[in-house]
Structures are given as structure tokens and as C-alpha cells.
Amino acid sequence: MDRKKYLVVGAGFSGAVIARKLAENGKNVLVIDKRSHIAGNCYTKRDANTNVMVHKYGPHIFNTNNKEVWEYVNSYGKLKPFKNKVIANTEKGVFSMPMNLLTINQFFKTKLKPSEVESFLKQKQKKKENPKDFEEQALAFLGEELYYNFFYGYTKKQWGCEPKELPASILKRLPIRFNYDDNYYNSKYQGIPENGYTEIIENILKHKNITIELGIVYNKSDNKSYEHVFYTGAIDSYLDYKFGRLGYRTVFFKEEIHDGDFQGNAVINYCEEDIPFTRVHEHKHFAPWENHEKTIVLTEFSKETVDKDEPYYPKRLKPDIAKLNSYVTYAESLEENVSFVGRLATYRYLDMEKVIKEALDYATYFLENKKENTIFKGAIFSNKI
Numbered sequence: 240m241d242r243k244k245y246l247v248v249g250a251g252f253s254g255a256v257i258a259r260k261l262a263e264n265g266k267n268v269l270v271i272d273k274r275s276h277i278a279g280n281c282y283t284k285r286d287a288n289t290n291v292m293v294h295k296y297g298p299h300i301f302n303t304n305n306k307e308v309w310e311y312v313n314s315y316g317k318l319k320p321f322k323n324k325v326i327a328n329t330e331k332g333v334f335s336m337p338m339n340l341l342t343i344n345q346f347f348k349t350k351l352k353p354s355e356v357e358s359f360l361k362q363k364q365k366k367k368e369n370p371k372d373f374e375e376q377a378l379a380f381l382g383e384e385l386y387y388n389f390f391y392g393y394t395k396k397q398w399g400c401e402p403k404e405l406p407a408s409i410l411k412r413l414p415i416r417f418n419y420d421d422n423y424y425n426s427k428y429q430g431i432p433e434n435g436y437t438e439i440i441e442n443i444l445k446h447k448n449i450t451i452e453l454g455i456v457y458n459k460s461d462n463k464s465y466e467h468v469f470y471t472g473a474i475d476s477y478l479d480y481k482f483g484r485l486g487y488r489t490v491f492f493k494e495e496i497h498d499g500d501f502q503g504n505a506v507i508n509y510c511e512e513d514i515p516f517t518r519v520h521e522h523k524h525f526a527p528w529e530n531h532e533k534t535i536v537l538t539e540f541s542k543e544t545v546d547k548d549e550p551y552y553p554k555r556l557k558p559d560i561a562k563l564n565s566y567v568t569y570a571e572s573l574e575e576n577v578s579f580v581g582r583l584a585t586y587r588y589l590d591m592e593k594v595i596k597e598a599l600d601y602a603t604y605f606l607e608n609k610k611e612n613t614i615f616k617g618a619i620f621s622n623k624i
């Protein structure tokens with residue numbers, strides 16, 4: 240057993256996966272988190288009033304095509320099959336999302352077959368050679384009616400700006416299915432843990448070489464006490480906002496308890512600009528294998544991240560990317576025993592499967608390349624190996 244201590248800052252999936260891999264390789268690991276609980280943004284807890292499992296920072300559906308990742312999470316807890324079927328509440332009525340043949344046929348009052356959708360949409364699309372922003376890209380894919388009914392208001396509320404100000408890359412793929420498949424994800428493996436994500440992360444962290452301390456804010460001056468530090472917090476915060484704050488959107492929730500079934504589905508998107516919230520989540524529908532008489536409903540609002548707000552979605556606008564490059568260059572120039580891992584430290588939106596895979600690969604890379612009693616100067620960002 241290596242008595243030198245390794246520090247992992249953050250007890251989300253990134254921190255837990257790294258800590259486990261180090262511990263299994265005989266390293267002595269301390270995991271700290273500033274929150275009073277483990278599991279980061281994937282934290283789930285049963286609501287005391289309804290006994291429904293609530294995803295406290297927003298609903299999480301595990302989905303991946305990666306067998307290794309799927310087997311990894313399943314080895315720490317049971318995932319039950321779950322297909323996310325979203326409903327869009329719009330000015331013109333209630334429709335199925337992601338957009339599929341049912342959405343189109345109901346919206347345009349048509350009876351199109353799969354082979355007819357492409358040419359039908361071609362008449363609607365406002366094609367541009369090189370769409371330069373989100374709006375141009377959406378109009379090129381969908382045309383005006385679908386774009387304004389489903390995307391304009393929702394995007395404006397979610398990102399707090401005109402869709403014209405957002406990069407075209409946000410809408411990479413045509414968000415339309417030419418059949419009646421209304422499953423939100425395309426991934427081969429999809430599910431939700433039977434007993435919540437917290438239990439899975441608790442099991443990952445359950446190892447004799449791992450100690451956990453909660454409610455502790457990381458202090459950089461402690462770095463010297465550790466052989467190496469794995470930091471999964473925000474990169475701009477680590478470097479004391481030296482180049483300014485990176486832009487994030489955050490969300491907050493209004494909670495209500497009702498009897499019975501409130502909205503008949505796990506998620507309903509509200510697409511109209513005048514409705515102040517973006518989505519309503521009814522958490523008992525994320526666990527259809529359970530029965531509950533009461534129901535807990537969370538209405539999601541989106542806003543800019545300021546001061547002590549939790550950073551949720553990286554905006555990655557041009558000025559953010561310029562700042563990020565300055566942070567990365569500066570961090571790489573430091574002679575410090577720190578690695579930056581996970582969604583906040585690398586300033587990317589990452590699904591859980593990506594976070595787990597990257598943490599597994601990074602820990603393997605670290606263990607293979609770290610030389611005893613030297614500062615680790617391999618790639619120090621988990622996305623750079």
C-alpha cells in the first residue's frame with residue numbers, strides 16, 4: 240500500500256471513478272466535496288413527503304452505446320430499463336418530442352409516410368449555404384413553422400439570449416425522426432438506477448483505501464500535502480477567476496406536492512416564450528416500477544449563473560472559449576501536482592457515460608505515466624489524452 244495520499248476534489252462521477260481506480264491500485268485516497276452529500280449533480284434522494292426518488296439537480300437518464308461503461312455502472316447498482324419520452328407543450332397544442340412522424344403529421348394535419356417526410360420538409364426549409372448561427376441552422380433544417388413553434392421560445396428561455404447569438408453547432412443534427420420512434424435517446428443501453436444514483440456512487444467510493452470528507456471547500460495551499468490532486472471543480476474558480484468568469488447557465492426549481500398523477504409524463508417542455516419556465520418534471524414517472532399515491536412536481540427555470548449559483552450548462556460562446564484557452568495555457572504552465580478532470584474542470588457539457596469513460600481512461604493513463612516523487616507533467620486535462 241502506497242502511504243502517500245492522493246486528493247480528489249469533488250465526489251461526483253468523475254471524482255468517484257478516479258478515486259476507485261487509484262484505491263484499487265493500492266493508493267491512499269481522500270475525497271472531499273464542498274456539498275454535504277456525495278454524487279455531485281447526479282445526487283438523488285427520496286422525498287420525505289411522497290417517498291418518490293428525486294433527482295435533486297435535474298432528472299438524469301443514463302444512456303450509452305459503450306458496453307464497458309454500461310457494465311461498469313451496473314456492477315455498482317441495478318439500472319432498470321427506462322425510455323425517456325418527452326412531451327412538448329406549445330402554442331399550437333401538445334406534441335411528441337423529439338420531433339418524429341407523429342409530431343409532423345399532427346402539427347401539419349398530414350398523413351405522411353416515412354419516405355415522404357424529406358421532400359415535404361424541403362418545401363419548408365429556409366436553406367442557407369453556411370448557416371452561421373443557431374437560428375439559421377434551425378430554419379435550414381425545419382423551416383419557420385416548426386422552428387418558431389418548438390425551438391425559438393424554448394431556446395431563448397434556456398440560454399437567455401436570442402437564438403441568433405448562439406453558435407450553429409448547438410443544433411448539430413437534424414432533430415427529426417422520419418418514423419414514429421419517440422424515444423428521446425438513440426443509445427443502445429438506457430436506464431435509471433433502481434435505488435438512485437447516490438447509491439451507485441456510494442458503492443464506487445466504498446473501498447478501504449478511500450476516505451470521504453463532506454462540507455469541505457478545497458484549499459489550493461494544501462496541494463503540497465498530497466502526492467497528486469485530481470480537481471473536478473470549475474477551472475476558473477481554481478485559478479481565482481484570473482481571466483474572468485466562464486459563462487454558464489444555471490437552473491432552479493419550484494417544488495409542489497399533489498395527489499395522484501399531475502401531468503401523466505416524466506417531462507413536459509414548455510416551448511412558448513411567455514411561459515417563464517422551460518420544463519416540468521414529475522419524478523415518480525422516472526421510476527414507473529414504483530407506486531406512489533402522492534406526487535412531487537418540479538418546475539424548472541433557467542437563468543444566468545452569478546456569484547454562488549451552481550454552474551450547470553457551459554455557454555461556450557466565443558468570449559468564453561477565448562477565456563478558456565487562457566486558463567488552459569496558464570494551468571499547463573504551472574509546476575503544480577494537479578490534474579483537471581470532468582465537466583467543470585474542462586468546461587464542457589458531458590453526459591455521465593462520457594464522464595465515466597474519461598475518468599477511467601485518465602486514471603489508467605496517470606497510473607501508467609506518473610513517476611514516483613516527481614510532479615506529473617503528462618496531459619493535465621482529462622480531455623487531452
Ligand SMILES: Cc1cc2nc3c(=O)[nH]c(=O)nc-3n(C[C@H](O)[C@H](O)[C@H](O)COP(=O)(O)OP(=O)(O)OC[C@H]3O[C@@H](n4cnc5c(N)ncnc54)[C@H](O)[C@@H]3O)c2cc1C
Nearest residue numbers: 249251252253273279280297299300457472581582590591
Ligand atoms: C440539469 C442536468 C441534467 C442532466 N441530465 C443528464 C442525463 O439525463 N443523462 C446524462 O448522462 N447526463 C446528464 N447530465 C450530466 C451529468 O450531470 C454530468 O455528466 C455529471 O454530473 C458530471 O460529473 P462530474 O463529477 O464531472 O461533475 P459534478 O457532478 O458537478 O461533480 C463535481 C463535484 O465537485 C464539487 N466541487 C466543485 N468545486 C469544489 C471545491 N472547490 N471544493 C470542494 N468540492 C468542489 C461539487 O460540489 C460537485 O459535487 C445532466 C446535467 C444537468 C446539469
